[in-house]
Amino acid sequence: EPEVTQTPSHQVTQMGQEVILRCVPISNHLYFYWYRQILGQKVEFLVSFYNNEISEKSEIFDDQFSVERPDGSNFTLKIRSTKLEDSAMYFCASSWDRGNEQFFGPGTRLTVL
Amino acid sequence: EDQVTQSPEALRLQEGESSSLNCSYTVSGLRGLFWYRQDPGKGPEFLFTLYSAGEEKEKERLKATLTKKESFLHITAPKPEDSATYLCAAYGGSQGNLIFGKGTKLSVKP
Incomplete structure (x- = not known):
């Protein structure tokens, strides 16, 4: 069964450093997303991506964040200068269409020290 | 403000003891209501999508229902392996993306 994969599973970094989180969405999906979940809190939407551009983003997704689809399979989230409060689980998701189930x-x- | 609220926060059941989890939503322009299961340290696993009031979906011991204000996840004769956090998410609202509730942590004891 096709699935979304992410690497690395755990990333430790120093405050102020840049990190890149990588995702391989399900191959025939067209919409890609990043969410984050701070420990003990809700899953929060960051950004959606379609047709090689950002379609929507939340207030959390400020200038420190960027996304890219560098090739036909990978989808990345870059945090330019990490802060302590960026420590969280980051989830990538994909869907065939808007409004369809996201996988x-x-x-x-991500642990920022 | 668009919001999804789940109750209870935690639920402890004995194996075989049926119950229901609640998800109430205030989301303008709801386009879908999703249920996910999340195990500790893992990503949400898709369970159901409901699109309109009155719709019901079933999968093994789980049944999801939807009204105009809330959704229920009914668990019939649960087993210990059903222990997980169940997340409700609404699609729609001002951002047009998934708005999650905090989840209900279900523990099923043998």
Whole structure:
């Protein structure tokens, strides 16, 4: 069964450093998303991506964040200068169409020291 | 403000003891209501999508229903392997993307 994959599973970084989180969405899906979940809190929407551009983003997704689809399979989230409060689980998701079920990856646990 | 609220926060059941989880939503322009299961340290696993009031979906011991204000996830004769956090998410609202509730943590004891 096709699934969304994410790497790395755990990333530890120093405050102020740049990190790139990687995702491989399900191959025939057209919409891609990033969400985050701070420990003990809700899953929060960050950004959606379609046709090689951002379609929507939340207030959390400020200038420190960027997304890219560098090739036909990968989808990345870059945090330019990490802060302590960026520590969270980051989930990538994909869907065939807007409004269809989104399938989530296993997540990357980001720890900022 | 668009919002999804789940209750209870936690639910402990004995194996075989049926119950229901509630998800109430205030989302303008709801386009879909989704249920996910999340195990500790894992990503949400898709269970159901409901699109209109009155709709019902079933999968094994789980049944999801939808009204104009809330959704229920009914668990019939649960087993210990059903222990997980169940997340409700509404699609629609001002951002047009999934708005999650905090989840209900279900524990089923043998």
